[in-house]
Amino acid sequence: MSASSKIIRTTCPYCGTGCGVKATVSASGGVHISGDEKHPANFGRLCIKGATLAETLTLNERLLHPRIFDKRASWSEALAMVAGRFREAIQTYGPSSVAFYVSGQMLTEDYYVANKLMKGYIGSANIDTNSRLCMASTVAGHKRAFGADIVPNVYEDLELSDLVVLVGSNLAWCHPVLFHRLENAKAARPEMRVVNVDPRRTATSEISDLQLSIAPGSDVALFLGLLRHLDRSGKCDASYVALHTHGFDDALAIADSWDVASVAKATGIEEASLQRFYELYAENERVVTVYSQGVNQSICGTDKVNAILNCHLATGRIGKPGAGPFSVTGQPNAMGGREVGGLANQLACHMELHDPRHQDIVRRYWRSPTIATKPGLKAVDLFKAVSDRTIKALWIIGTNPADSLPDADSVKAALASCPFVVVSDVVERTDTSEFAHVLLPARAWGEKDGTVTNSERRISRQRPLRQAPGDTMPDWWSICRVAKLMGYSRGFDYGGPHDIFREYAGLSGHLNNGSRDFDISDYDDISQRDYDSLSPFQWPRRKGSFLSRRSERFFANGGFFTPDGRARFIVTPFHPPKKRNAGLFTLNTGRIRDQWHTMTRTGVAPSLSRHIVEPFVEIHPADARALDILPASLARLSNAHGSVILRALVTDRQRRGSLFAPIHWTQQNSSCGRIDALVGANTDPISGQPNSKGAFVGIEPWPAAWFGFALTRNKPSDVDAGYWALARTGFGWRMELAGLSEPEDFERYARELFGVTADSAALACVEDFGRGAFRFLAHQHGRALGLFIMSREPVEAARAFLCEKFASHDPKDLMSLLAARPLSHADCGRTVCICHGVGAKEIEVAIDGRARTVEAIGRATRAGTGCGSCRPEIQRLINEKASHAQRAPAPAQDSPQEEHA
Known part of the structure; x- marks a missing residue:
């Protein structure tokens, strides 16, 4: 590192793993990203998304200035309109006529003030978050069983466990760094076992000793059978159950009829596989069950969560090294949002919206004029209320509900009919911003300043790497300015995120005395300097406990947050999923x-x-x-x-x-x-x-008459095709296309696609009328401007190779582009390893050369030796080669099927 460079330690903005990022910022503003070896979530490792964060620090497509009715405006004009329209709706229709829809992408400080404004000053609980779409069932399951929304375990337990059960969690793709920690632990201790419960065979399946391809929606039956087996095999911990729980007999009564044959019928899993799973669970004291969206995103998601928790409570395998139920969150600050009360049925700091004492604690601490006393509208119901015009003003922050909510076309229609929509985002054009009356330019990762909480309750800092561009501002700032314009000056006079964090920490400990799980009051007087240098820490961190010995885990010895301190077994009867009609x-x-x-x-x-x-x-x-x-x-x-x-x-x-x-x-x-x-x-x-x-x-x-593949330096403004998909490249764009009828003039079609005219570029063409195939190459001064390959069948072309040559400025590469294949050397195939640019066909050649492990492939090709995100796919290629040893050689070109294979 040069003397003029500086290192800034921050946190990745993607999944809930919460990896530490070390950004080296040069004097010229260039940013180099690496993993933070000091961060206890990842110890220096990043997945491919985290490793390429520097590529996202671009102003391409950024929203840089406020806009009113799609015209540039000043912040004062935009915020005055937001405050005025919200105030007008409240005065005319009441507090329930307005709503916020927020996001697990927000920092905790942003989340906190949004919740404070809606619940403590407007007086409605109509604030919900896109975390409702991914974690709400876990929250409900935790609260039913534990009395509070607590993840009892820590990441280290994945490495200490003897059996890891993954349920509805494609860890390899959705939490790659956690997957790598598990992979390393299994390599170090080959006796460790991994069971993967998922309807699909995924990248995570490559590490599993047992794949249970369960019928969709049948998880409750699987765990009812497990609870019965644990009881019948004498593996339940009678002492733990008696001392620390209630309701075991009722839960067991529901499970009693679920023998292996019944479970097999409900789940579609062979009896022998079920028996092996049940025996593995019974025989290993150190069991971690990792679950995610496959459990949560269900009509019976809460029961699925509690069915899992019941098995851990029955065996006392909870909160102990290497043992416990572990929900891994999808978003970088889903946990932080839950902590500040970002869901419509919560108050801040894990206090209960329905509890009059908690209402009083929060209102008095905030010195707010009111407090919400009943739950607001949850995400799906919120947008139904937008549709029927019950909601008159809606503020959407950091999320894209026009695409991410269910029944997304109805959501678009609801937004189109809403009298007033505000959208705060970092990009100018999304499918949601199309409906905004006011667009507010937010700061992006690398510009934001605050905290996030990961899946193991670890709070880390996100720090700015560069000066914010244009007129972009933090979300907390715009929320507080609107609050003041609405007349709530006293409660929102913050100098920055440090002030908000101090207040938040203070509220967490206020009148707590250990009665509530979430408590970070040790930081209620943190200085600006200490906040700036804050190291990652796990809650709880109660006032005065900083130097005291404490456990990082919950519930090994009871201590639940129910009125009597005992966990609750929840009765979870299995309700079979609705049957599909024939043909569906x-x-x-x-x-x-x-x-x-x-x-x-x-x-x-x-x-x-x-x-x-x-x-x-x-x-x-x-x-x-x-x-x-x-x-x-x-x-x-x-x-x-x-x-x-x-x-x-x-x-x-x-x-x-x-x-x-x-x-x-x-x-x-x-x-x-x-x-x-x-x-x-x-x-x-x-x-x-x-x-x-x-x-x-x-x-x-879909009866396509033609298929196409295109490369272009200009982003197409209007694509005339029944099907198209667009992706960014280093030189511009790549596209897959198809149509129901062929264009009358393919040459004119190609020029329009490239955005070039006969005067601006020459166009070379190769035609094969017999096969109905055409290739067009637009070029100028030896430089490719556009390539379009059309065929009546799905296009077979060396796509990765063509992208490489299209970016070249060497005129000799034009012939390879027109040929649509390498002229002098082998095609590498679809890219598997992004870090080192290694293709599937290179890996297959190495396998044929007797490289039969992921490590051997790495030595031969470097694939898998960077971030490691591709290692499961490399293992799959090895496994497929082994099981199809006699298969024919791969074709020389890639089809779209192979791009996904």
Whole structure:
């Protein structure tokens, strides 16, 4: 590091792992990202998303100035309108006529003041968060069993456990650093066992000793059978149950009829596999159950959570080294949002909205004129209220509900009908901002200043790396300015996030005395200097306890936050999922490895679009054959809520009768890939969390007359194609396209796609009329400006190679582009390792050369030796080679199917 550079330690803004990031900032403003070796969440390791954070520090597509009715405005004009319209709605229709919809992307300090304004000054609880979509069932399950929303365990327990059970958690793609910690622990202790419970075989399956491809929605039956087995095998801890719990007999009575045969019938899992799982759980004292969205995002998500908790409580395997139920959060500050009361049925600092004593504590501490006394509208109901115009003014902060909420087309219609919509975001154009009357430019990662809490209750700092661009401001600032303009000056006079954090810490300990779980009052008088240098810490951190010996875990010796201090076993009867009608499929939705939410951040990083570039649907080969859906063809999914068109990935990793599609594509980067348009607005009756993995859909071939692949330096302004998907590259853009009818003039079509004219670029063409294939290359002065490859079948082309050559300024590369394949050396195939640019075909060559472990592949190709996010995929390639040793050599070119394989 040069003398003029400085190191800033901050926290990654993606998943709930909460990895520490070390940013080296040069005097010129350049940023180099590495993992923070001192941070206890990741000890220096980052996944590919975290490793490429510097690529997101761009002003491309940023919202830099306030806008009113899509015209640039000043902050004073914009905030005056926001305050005026909210004040007018409250005066005319009452406090329940306004709402905030916020996000786990917000920092804790932003979240806190938004909650304070709505619940303590406006007097309504109509503030909910997109964490409702991912963690609400866990919150409800924790509170039912423990009396408070507490994750009892810590990350180290993954490494100390003898058995790790992963339930509805594709850890390898959704929490890669935690997966790597588990992978390393298993390598160090080969006797460790991993069970993966998931309807699909995922990247996480590559590490598992037992894959349980469970029928969607049958998790409760699986854990009822486990509870019965634990009781019958004498593995329940009678002493722990007697001393620290209530309700065991009632929970066991429900489980008593669930023998292995009954569980097998309900779950679709073979009896032998079930028996092995139950025996592994019974035999190992140190068991950690990791669960995530596959559990939470369900019509019975809360019961699923409690069925898992019941098994840990029955055996006393909770809060001990290597043992406990472990919910891993999806967003960087989902936990922080839960702590400040960001959900519509909470008060700040884990206090209860329905408890008059807690209401009084919060109101007096805030010195607020009122306090919300009844729950507000949860996310799905909130947008229904927007639709029926009960909500007159809505402020959306840091989230994109037009794409991420269920029944997404209805959400768009609701936003279109809302009298007043405010959107605070970092990018100018999203599918939600289209409906904003006022757009407020927020600060992005690298500019924000505050704290976040990760999945193991560890609070870390996010720090700014650079001066904020344009007129962008922090969310806490805009919320406080609006509060003051609404007449609430006294409660929002903060000098910065440090002041907010101090107040928040003080509230957590106010009249607490150990009666409430969340307490960080040791920081209620923290100085600005100490806040600036604050090291990661886990709560609780009670006043005066800083030097005292304390446990990082909860509940090993009881001490629950119920009135009598005992945990509650919850009766969780199994309610079979609604049966599918003939011809319909169960749709599972989720994340992919290299993208995040609706791609407003990851979509601007060219590296992150090299792995998977378009929306897709996984379908089992037998289902695909029955429906005449060919690999790499396009398929239309539809139901009463909407329809999408996706690339078909035919794979036996998918269950028959089920489909999987990712959540990330929007109208900004695809023609029709918004998957939540198909998800109904059905919710868990306790948590209010949507059933995002249980929609029923039909699927059929989309009869494309032609397919295309394009590279261009200019972003197309209007794509004339029935199907298209757009991804950023280092030189510009890459596209997949298809249409129901062929353009009348492909040459004119190509020029319009590239944004060039006959005067600005020469156009070379290669035609194969017999195959109905065309290739067009626009170039000027030996430099490629656009490449368009069209075929009547899905385009086979060396895509990674073409992207590399298109970026080149060497005129000799133009011939390779026009040929659409390498002329002098082998094609590397689709990119698997982003860090070192290693393709699937390079890895396959190394496997053929007797590199049969991930480590050996790394030595041969460097793949998997960077961030490690690709290691599960490398292992899958090894496993597939081993099981298909006699298969034919791979083709020389990539089809879209292979891009996703």
